Amino acid sequence: MKSIKSIKELLSIVDSIEGWLTAYEQLALLHLPPSVDHLSGDIVEIGSFKGKSTIALALGSSFISSKKRPIYAIDPFVVPPFQYFWDNVKQHGLEHAIIPIKKHSEHALDDCPKSIAAIFIDGDHEYAAVKKDIIHYTPRVVQGGLVVFHDYCDYWPGVLHAVNELCKPEHFEYVMIYDSLLVLRKL
Ligand SMILES: C[S@@+](CC[C@H](N)C(=O)[O-])C[C@H]1O[C@@H](n2cnc3c(N)ncnc32)[C@H](O)[C@@H]1O
Numbered sequence: 001m002k003s004i005k006s007i008k009e010l011l012s013i014v015d016s017i018e019g020w021l022t023a024y025e026q027l028a029l030l031h032l033p034p035s036v037d038h039l040s041g042d043i044v045e046i047g048s049f050k051g052k053s054t055i056a057l058a059l060g061s062s063f064i065s066s067k068k069r070p071i072y073a074i075d076p077f078v079v080p081p082f083q084y085f086w087d088n089v090k091q092h093g094l095e096h097a098i099i100p101i102k103k104h105s106e107h108a109l110d111d112c113p114k115s116i117a118a119i120f121i122d123g124d125h126e127y128a129a130v131k132k133d134i135i136h137y138t139p140r141v142v143q144g145g146l147v148v149f150h151d152y153c154d155y156w157p158g159v160l161h162a163v164n165e166l167c168k169p170e171h172f173e174y175v176m177i178y179d180s181l182l183v184l185r186k187l
Contacts, residue, residue: 010059017088019052021181025150028178029056032118032148033065041142042113046105046133047123048075051088051098053150057120058089058097074101074108075123105133116140122150130162138167141186147172152182 007030014026021029033043043061048054057071077085082102089098101111105123119141121133130149138147147167151159167184175183 014056017052018050022179024178025181028181030060033061036117037067039117041115041117043118044072044116045120046074048073051085058094062097070099072099074105076104077102118146120148125156125158127158127162130159134166145186147184149182151180153180
């Protein structure tokens with residue numbers, strides 16, 4: 001892999017992978033790792049599917065961030081099987097930049113870093129599951145760290161309700177919304 005890439009090249013890699021991220025959402029994930037360079041902790045994703053978002057985060061970490069932290073990717077990787085994910089990761093030479101955790105998020109706490117600089121939550125979209133992800137994982141996010149949700153929109157009421165109920169403005173500050181990708185900062 002070349003050591004210098006343009007944003008157009010990075011976006012074309014992310015865009016080529018099957019998934020549901022719009023161009024604005026892809027851009028937001030590419031810039032998530034460098035936006036927490038000043039913080040300690042790791043970068044975690046819940047819900048990886050075939051790796052579109054994981055690869056966006058890993059490219060952002062490898063090419064834009066100064067810290068170049070690996071991405072912890074939590075997903076049972078059952079449907080579709082893990083190979084679909086890992087083939088995409090390998091195709092772009094990112095094996096060194098991604099640590100897969102092949103578990104449901106509720107069973108992955110022991111494998112997940114204790115300190116998190118940024119977390120992208122895009123796993124089970126049911127209200128109870130999103131609520132559990134928030135309760136289990138956001139206490140590990142450092143002060144000033146970013147908590148990012150995909151599908152924060154009317155089409156996914158479970159995500160909308162869990163986030164509105166649990167991420168109160170006293171504890172989480174609104175940063176930006178990129179289509180349905182909501183970025184909050186932990187206060
Ligand atoms: C919407 S897809 C993720 C899309 C991915 N972020 C992307 O951009 O391509 C949801 C993923 O969450 C995973 N998933 C479902 N329940 C989960 C859970 N409890 N913990 C972690 N991942 C889960 C599914 O296996 C699926 O791959």
